[in-house]
Amino acid sequence: MKRVERVALSAIALLLVASMILSACAPAPAPAPAQQPAAAAATKAPEAAKPAAPSDKPVTLSLWGGFPEMEPFYKHVAEAYTKEHPNVKIEILTHPLREFEQKLSATIPSDTAADIIEISMYANQKFIEADLIPELPANVKAFMEEKGRYSDFLQSNNTYKGKKYGLPLFVGRTALFWNKDMFKEAGLSAPPKTQQEMADFAKKLAKADAAGTLTRAGHSLRLSGQGSGVAEKWWFILWPLGGTIVKDAGNGKYCAGYNNDAGKQALKFYVDAVHVDKYDSHALKHDAEAFELGLAAMLLRESWVIGDIAKKAPNLNYDTAPVPSAAQWGRITNPVNLYVTRAAKNPEVAWDFAQFMMKPEHMNWLLENVGWLPARGDIDLSAVLAKIPQFKAFVMSDPNYKEFGYPVIAPFDEIMTKLAERLVTAYLDKSLANNPDGIAKTIEAAANETNEILKKAGLYAECK
Amino acid sequence: MTATSLSRTGSLGERLATIVARLFHINRKLPILLIYLYLRVGPILTNFVYSFYNSSVANPRANFAGLDNYIALFGDRLFIISLRNTTLFAISLTVFSVSIALLLAVLLSGKFRLGGAYEAIYFLPVITPMVAVAVVWKWIYDPTYGLLNFFLSWFGIKPVAWLVYPDTAFWAIVWKLIGYNMLIFLVGIRDIPETYFEAAKIDGAGSGQIFRFITLPLLRPILVFVTVISTINAYNVFTQIFVMTSGPQGAPGNAVRTLVFDIYENAFRYFKTGYAASEAVMLFLIVLALTLVQFGVTRQRDANG
Numbered sequence: 001m002k003r004v005e006r007v008a009l010s011a012i013a014l015l016l017v018a019s020m021i022l023s024a025c026a027p028a029p030a031p032a033p034a035q036q037p038a039a040a041a042a043t044k045a046p047e048a049a050k051p052a053a054p055s056d057k058p059v060t061l062s063l064w065g066g067f068p069e070m071e072p073f074y075k076h077v078a079e080a081y082t083k084e085h086p087n088v089k090i091e092i093l094t095h096p097l098r099e100f101e102q103k104l105s106a107t108i109p110s111d112t113a114a115d116i117i118e119i120s121m122y123a124n125q126k127f128i129e130a131d132l133i134p135e136l137p138a139n140v141k142a143f144m145e146e147k148g149r150y151s152d153f154l155q156s157n158n159t160y161k162g163k164k165y166g167l168p169l170f171v172g173r174t175a176l177f178w179n180k181d182m183f184k185e186a187g188l189s190a191p192p193k194t195q196q197e198m199a200d201f202a203k204k205l206a207k208a209d210a211a212g213t214l215t216r217a218g219h220s221l222r223l224s225g226q227g228s229g230v231a232e233k234w235w236f237i238l239w240p241l242g243g244t245i246v247k248d249a250g251n252g253k254y255c256a257g258y259n260n261d262a263g264k265q266a267l268k269f270y271v272d273a274v275h276v277d278k279y280d281s282h283a284l285k286h287d288a289e290a291f292e293l294g295l296a297a298m299l300l301r302e303s304w305v306i307g308d309i310a311k312k313a314p315n316l317n318y319d320t321a322p323v324p325s326a327a328q329w330g331r332i333t334n335p336v337n338l339y340v341t342r343a344a345k346n347p348e349v350a351w352d353f354a355q356f357m358m359k360p361e362h363m364n365w366l367l368e369n370v371g372w373l374p375a376r377g378d379i380d381l382s383a384v385l386a387k388i389p390q391f392k393a394f395v396m397s398d399p400n401y402k403e404f405g406y407p408v409i410a411p412f413d414e415i416m417t418k419l420a421e422r423l424v425t426a427y428l429d430k431s432l433a434n435n436p437d438g439i440a441k442t443i444e445a446a447a448n449e450t451n452e453i454l455k456k457a458g459l460y461a462e463c464k
Numbered sequence: 465m466t467a468t469s470l471s472r473t474g475s476l477g478e479r480l481a482t483i484v485a486r487l488f489h490i491n492r493k494l495p496i497l498l499i500y501l502y503l504r505v506g507p508i509l510t511n512f513v514y515s516f517y518n519s520s521v522a523n524p525r526a527n528f529a530g531l532d533n534y535i536a537l538f539g540d541r542l543f544i545i546s547l548r549n550t551t552l553f554a555i556s557l558t559v560f561s562v563s564i565a566l567l568l569a570v571l572l573s574g575k576f577r578l579g580g581a582y583e584a585i586y587f588l589p590v591i592t593p594m595v596a597v598a599v600v601w602k603w604i605y606d607p608t609y610g611l612l613n614f615f616l617s618w619f620g621i622k623p624v625a626w627l628v629y630p631d632t633a634f635w636a637i638v639w640k641l642i643g644y645n646m647l648i649f650l651v652g653i654r655d656i657p658e659t660y661f662e663a664a665k666i667d668g669a670g671s672g673q674i675f676r677f678i679t680l681p682l683l684r685p686i687l688v689f690v691t692v693i694s695t696i697n698a699y700n701v702f703t704q705i706f707v708m709t710s711g712p713q714g715a716p717g718n719a720v721r722t723l724v725f726d727i728y729e730n731a732f733r734y735f736k737t738g739y740a741a742s743e744a745v746m747l748f749l750i751v752l753a754l755t756l757v758q759f760g761v762t763r764q765r766d767a768n769g
Binding site: 098101102105126211213223224281282283284285293295411413414417418421422424425428449 | 520541542606607608609613620622623624625627628718719721729732733734735
């Protein structure tokens with residue numbers, strides 16, 4: 001009897017195991033018939049401009065974003081769009097960025113993502129390379145390429161193998177936040193113009209208690225934390241010194257761009273701040289929160305902090321200034337774009353709504369109420385700038401003030417995250433203070449890792 | 465002849481009845497078994513298969529990589545750091561949480577006022593969600609406004625950035641496990657017949673001797689169970705690491721990098737699912753081996769008397 005039971009159970013188990021192994025080994029399923037036309041459209045040449053959906057056809061659009069603070073903006077424009085197109089219903093969902101990226105990883109390959117997604121080109125690159133994201137249709141491409149509408153940097157950032165993907169919505173751009181009261185108290189009348197001045201000012205602005213414990217950072221640097229943020233903030237210092245994270249070696253290949261004097265100086269800048277000049281400390285609160293609480297006199301950050309200050313510290317007496325220069329002068333610019341996915345049942349309506357968002361009145365609303373900078377370069381923002389002058393440092397342009405940003409390569413997030421982990425360890429290492437050899441070794445080890453990641457991705461070439 | 469035939473017929477009938485009954489039982493259990501296989505065994509087997517592919521979430525049409533993922537693991541600095549961190553953490557956590565829990569269980573096993581209240585207090589952390597616990601610990605560890613630094617300041621100790629240093633970030637989990645382990649030990653101790661303790665007392669045995677010669681040997685199966693569960697929990701540590709290291713004030717990734725965190729990062733951040741699957745297989749094998757060793761050691765001890 002036991003045998004009968006054992007045989008029955010074994011047969012069932014074997015059957016299940018076999019079916020599971022077979023299903024695991026099987027190639028990925030083809031798109032469902034209903035999705036095939038959309039999927040096919042993704043790989044075909046973009047069609048000519050199509051009108052939006054007829055007004056009598058009910059359409060539901062979904063939009064997902066990775067910046068929860070953008071939700072009021074989307075609701076605002078969705079309301080305006082629905083007034084013009086009563087047949088269109090728009091559903092909005094935002095998530096914290098990292099969770100959002102994971103959600104996209106599960107939904108884009110399976111064609112179950114929203115009709116419109118908002119994401120950076122670098123984060124979307126892996127899907128574009130896998131041919132999972134449609135290129136811009138002809139009318140949207142024409143809109144994007146209109147002279148003066150988007151900078152050359154944004155145009156090239158959204159181009160892969162000669163095709164345009166994503167319509168830039170807003171950009172993350174860095175400037176220096178400085179506390180006017182603290183500067184006055186330290187006898188300083190203007191923000192620093194050079195990186196050397198920034199370090200000198202930070203020493204004067206730092207405050208300690210009677211026991212020597214730092215109670216206010218002269219400059220709040222990103223010293224720890226998960227993910228790529230630490231490396232990105234280090235880049236803010238590295239780039240003006242003449243370095244970068246990955247350098248273009250030509251022919252679509254790259255190499256680590258910081259195994260040089262700029263990289264060593266940038267690491268020294270941080271090590272000195274913590275262990276030599278001691279104007280920042282791990283034992284202090286950091287980032288925008290620290291600036292808002294009066295625990296830091298300076299901070300390099302994006303324009304969203306202005307909106308955050310307005311909500312959390314409305315009485316803070318502060319201003320912003322361009323990023324201080326060194327060997328070169330420039331700021332990071334990270335575009336965040338809108339894409340219409342293969343899953344969209346009404347892509348022409350989705351693109352119509354995306355373009356509707358770009359209207360000047362909506363872009364002004366975005367700047368004033370959310371704080372992210374409109375990506376469009378042909379919009380008059382003077383009314384908002386007059387009202388909130390701290391935005392000026394973010395929108396100012398000067399031929400010598402360059403823009404740099406994330407290269408459009410799939411493994412860049414891995415490069416940044418792994419570099420960040422090494423930097424965090426280095427910032428904690430007191431032995432690197434006044435130790436040029438130690439700094440050089442740390443930089444070299446990190447650069448070797450970056451090059452290894454590039455090699456594995458087939459993107460490495462030796463830089464000249 | 466007739467008697468034999470009858471006996472055989474009766475026996476066949478009984479056999480058939482038993483077969484029907486057993487098939488009925490199998491059928492009754494089948495839905496649960498199928499759900500279990502589908503939800504638990506299926507993903508594990510699928511993971512094994514994926515570990516031999518260079519697959520990514522974005523590109524499911526992966527290339528067969530053979531043992532490449534496993535070979536790459538042993539040259540991967542981060543995997544080795546994760547393995548070392550997790551092992552050190554598992555050993556420390558198991559020793560610490562099991563011994564403290566045993567001590568508490570022995571103390572609470574006696575009859576005294578508010579004993580039930582103490583049991584509830586110690587068990588309370590077990591039912592608290594890990595994310596909430598981690599967030600609370602993050603606030604306690606806050607360098608500027610955290611309770612821990614505030615209390616230490618009374619003794620003239622300078623503020624410490626607790627979350628930046630690995631040891632402190634790890635230890636936030638320990639107290640959460642103690643309550644569960646304590647409860648299991650408590651049940652075990654209360655299951656030991658009272659007469660054993662009384663007899664030992666009559667023979668003049670002290671508390672230490674009673675614990676050593678009666679409580680501990682009779683608790684051995686429970687001790688093994690608790691040790692195995694604690695080891696598995698320690699090797700699977702993830703949530704508190706993930707929550708406590710996020711944000712600008714979080715702990716450095718490598719210092720608190722554990723195996724599950726590394727798996728998560730490779731799978732859901734870098735989207736190298738094949739590689740992450742091979743790490744998961746390694747974790748499975750480590751936990752399986754440790755569990756078998758623990759059971760083996762106990763059985764050997766039992767066999768030796």
